[in-house]
Amino acid sequence: MPTNLELLSPAGNLEKLKYAINYGADAVYAAGQSYGLRAKSSNLTLDELREATKFCHSKSTKIYITVNIFAHNRNIEGLEKYLKYLAELKVDALIISDPAIFALAQEHAPNIDIHISTQANVTSWRSVKFWADLGASRIILARELTISEIKEIHEKVPEVELEMFVHGAMCMSYSGRCLLSSFLNGRDANQGFCTQPCRWGYKLVEPTRPSQEFPIEEDDYGTYILNSKDLCLFDRLEEIISAGVTSLKIEGRMKSLYYVANVTRAYRTALDLILAKKTVPKKLRTELDKVSHRVYTEAFFDSFNSMSTQYHKTSSYIRSYQFIGEIVETSDQVKIAIRAKFSVGDEIELIFPNPNDDRKIIVENIYDEDGNSIEFTKPNTNIILKLNEAIPENGIVRMKKNEN
Numbered sequence: 001m002p003t004n005l006e007l008l009s010p011a012g013n014l015e016k017l018k019y020a021i022n023y024g025a026d027a028v029y030a031a032g033q034s035y036g037l038r039a040k041s042s043n044l045t046l047d048e049l050r051e052a053t054k055f056c057h058s059k060s061t062k063i064y065i066t067v068n069i070f071a072h073n074r075n076i077e078g079l080e081k082y083l084k085y086l087a088e089l090k091v092d093a094l095i096i097s098d099p100a101i102f103a104l105a106q107e108h109a110p111n112i113d114i115h116i117s118t119q120a121n122v123t124s125w126r127s128v129k130f131w132a133d134l135g136a137s138r139i140i141l142a143r144e145l146t147i148s149e150i151k152e153i154h155e156k157v158p159e160v161e162l163e164m165f166v167h168g169a170m171c172m173s174y175s176g177r178c179l180l181s182s183f184l185n186g187r188d189a190n191q192g193f194c195t196q197p198c199r200w201g202y203k204l205v206e207p208t209r210p211s212q213e214f215p216i217e218e219d220d221y222g223t224y225i226l227n228s229k230d231l232c233l234f235d236r237l238e239e240i241i242s243a244g245v246t247s248l249k250i251e252g253r254m255k256s257l258y259y260v261a262n263v264t265r266a267y268r269t270a271l272d273l274i275l276a277k278k279t280v281p282k283k284l285r286t287e288l289d290k291v292s293h294r295v296y297t298e299a300f301f302d303s304f305n306s307m308s309t310q311y312h313k314t315s316s317y318i319r320s321y322q323f324i325g326e327i328v329e330t331s332d333q334v335k336i337a338i339r340a341k342f343s344v345g346d347e348i349e350l351i352f353p354n355p356n357d358d359r360k361i362i363v364e365n366i367y368d369e370d371g372n373s374i375e376f377t378k379p380n381t382n383i384i385l386k387l388n389e390a391i392p393e394n395g396i397v398r399m400k401k402n403e404n
């Protein structure tokens, strides 16, 4: 087993970054407010990037910054300044897909490692070697590779670090080659503005009969013909490690802090057990069903079968649990910043960085911040719970959704 194995989690903002680290990430990836591919995520201001880097390094965690748009002429000047700023912060690496930004980074941030983004579609050992010869220290492989291809890449160029996505949403098209959003509403995915038209439902309309809609059916369900399932390689971690991949990446900079924390924790716990040569309990896998997700797939891991990665019934998320708050104070009382409603009498679950600390409680009392007893919580308020026991810090509160 490699000693430099890394669990890499998304950090869509400063708060999520801290949860990712507290719940077990070895490294996080984030973006500034320009030049990354998740422009709709809140992302980090220049000052927050400084704070994030400081926080990560104080926790011995690495921070990688995505600069993976495909740049136009108008971007170049701003990129030069931005790259110099990231160099001054001493972030641990830049994630890049465009050769122009690669060259600019070598010029303006020469001491910062460069990781080649999955957007660059690296699918062969020769392409890995190409980027490594130019100075890249790590390659984030295309999602469209099988594990035997990845193994062969590692055997041919063992000196180059390999990173791969193990969990999260996927594109229906080849990563980085999608023009759907740009074509349908002028929002360019390759500039970070994807509006996810692959998740939309489509119907056929004849222009002179606008009120008459014809379903598009590939099969009995065939409405969401472009909708990809979500990747989940939780059951394949040992094979991934044996193939020579050293960084395991979780997608989700636009997901909630609960999603980031719980998915990170599940993979952290599994990796630690695998490294200790212990069995990963089946119930750990069920934690991945308790965050909002689409139907899971192992995608191209065994073979390149694109049909098995699509889900036609719906593009909606499966949500069996609701994220209802963050525990923000644990001193003599438990203060919770509320995201969703729960009431006296409900069963809620408190989860913590160490799964052994998790507990379920039936809510016997709720107090507002002035100490008044209340029957139920309202989003965006703080409430107090009086528990009979001390609890660890950084807890998150969730509740099973009513199945009716």
Ligand code: SF4
Residues within 6 Å of the ligand: 170, 171, 172, 173, 178, 179, 180, 181, 189, 194, 195, 196, 197, 198, 199
């Ligand atoms: S439209 Fe869908 S497939 Fe295309 S870039 Fe956006 S998320 Fe990916």
